[in-house]
Amino acid sequence: MASTTERIQTSAERNRLLLSILSETDYALPALQQHESYLGDLERQRKDATKWVEGVDKMRKKELKEHKKYRDSVMKRFAYKVSGNKDKFEEKAAKEEREYFDVLQEEHKAKEQVQSLEALYEEAMAYKTELHGIMSRHSSAQHDLDTLYDAIFDGPTPEFPEEDSMERAAKEALQAYHDTKVRVEVELEVIKTLSAVVRHLDEALYHIEDALDHSRMDMFGGGTISDMMERNALHKAELSTQEAQRLMKQAQRQSKRQVTRMLPVHIAHGSILSDVVFDNIFTDMAFHDKIKASRAEVQRCRLDADCQLADARSRYQQLDQAVQEKAQGLETARSELQHTRELIFGQATAAASGSDQRGTTSP
Template sequence: MVDEVRAKISAASAKNREFLALLQQTDHAIPSLAQQRRLVADLEAEVKASDQRVAAVDRKRKKEFHEHEKYRDSVLKRFAYKATGKREKFEQRAAKEEQEYFEALQEEHRETEINKDVKLQLQQAKQVAADLERDVSRHNDVQRQLDELYGRVFGGPTPGYPEEDEQERVANAKTQAYQATKGKAEAETQVLKILGEGQLRMKRALGSMEEALMHSRRDMFGGGTFTDMMERNALSQAEREVMSANMLVMQAQRMSPMVRNLPQVTIDQGNLMMDVFFDNVFTDMAFHDKIKASRESVLRAAIAMDGQVAAARQRLHELEGELRMREQDMREAREKLQKVRESVFESVAGSTPPPAYEA
């Protein structure tokens, strides 16, 4: 069995060296691409700001040209100044407008040149980013091929190379821990999104309860049938929003056992017969009190929903921190495993001339 593993290693050693050399050539690409993308984003923001400045100075230049043109071409204005003995003042004003126009012209030229330069920088930065993206793609492809090669050679127990088996076990455990945490984080992300929608529904329910109270106050002072209808409609809307929020909570609970039920909400819808046959200020006041009690019930549930959202956000924050740690552990374990496997290749290749590799 040991000889079989050595034979696999020997057969794959040439390809291993090729892959490692290619990885070394493109190792710089991943961090460089991240930096280049930040540069592109900065330049895009600068181009946007520069475009706005160019548009502003263009408007200014047109305004100054219009003022300059009025003094340059207005025979009537020139004659009026001359007739009143203010020719010198006219000349000064005309010169001032001309100076301001040329200053605006220079400012526009300057901003236009800056704009061209920034856009050229952006174009060049995007080209560099595109080149780096190709290098990253190549790097990832080579890494995938190397992983597949190592999988064929070292997958499972590797007799004669216990250090490789141990590091493979560690790497697998770290990967499983990362994947488990990743799953929890993704679930909590969905939980937070769902509960956020539920929070919005509870806010709407509270709004409907306030609307119902407003109509109820009017009803106590002779609002009439239309006010009763608006009151009932608001209460019905609040009840629908609460039901929707509870359904969203149930949906979130299927993704996370940490999500709790909302407090029971009771929204009194009143009695239509009472409104028709016994509608008076006393029944209106009594129902107003019931609506206030219902609002308090909705408010308690809304506060509980806010707490659920805050708790989910905190859980996600903690999981994201744990996920970063798990990812770092996994990456380090994989890198160490790759180094161990490289060492095995080197030791075998140093003692056995490598035959041609058959993919």
């Protein structure tokens, strides 16, 4: 089985070619980022210029209408002539004509600007496509280089302990990045779930307010219809709170109990006995107070859910920052590992070249 040094020497030319491609194409990513910003600015200018053309076109149509009105108005010309103000008519007509041609000139300028911007945009899009091609070439070369290095250096290489040290550091950095990334994704799901909890509690509050409106009508003689509408609204409020409770439990599981259980909430229920048999102003007022108590409980739950959502967002922001730091650490570790491997390649091929030269000059 070939040694690591022998595999390096066999792959030396391939390594040199791939490093050359990476060096030639390194500029593509920063160039593409800068170019995207330029494209965005061009797009804004195109929209502004298009609005300018549309505005000038409306003005041109208006001025054309005024111009034609004076140019073709026989009666106006006759009226001015009879009154001895023929010169005034000609002056007014000439003014309308000048204004019309001024607008025509502005429209021409606006359209020329749009055409110029369109040409620049097409040219910029073509260059973007070219940069994407260079980026693809760079990514392909990097992938091939990683594959080459992994085939040679993956696992223990006793001849090159410094490479083993760098390889362990890169693997640890990758694991740290993955672990933090998973936690970020989990926290994002918790935020989505808690947002749904808040939304359902808002729905419950909406239905409770609806129930209170019907309860007020019931106290002032709303009758059976008000009772039915009141009970229906409370039923909807209860369904919403039950769904909020289910989602809160889900958020607890997702967050590994960092989210606490939802505060207890009880939605008041009406009954046929109180609504029909013993229905009077006093029972209606008592039940109205029960509905208000339910509202207060849901409001407390809503406030608590809001606080827990804020906590989850804070945890997410901290983890997201940590992910960026881990990603930077991973990139640094990989870069150092690749640099170490490049140095080993250079040393091994230089040693082989020196050995070849000594063998050639030996008597």
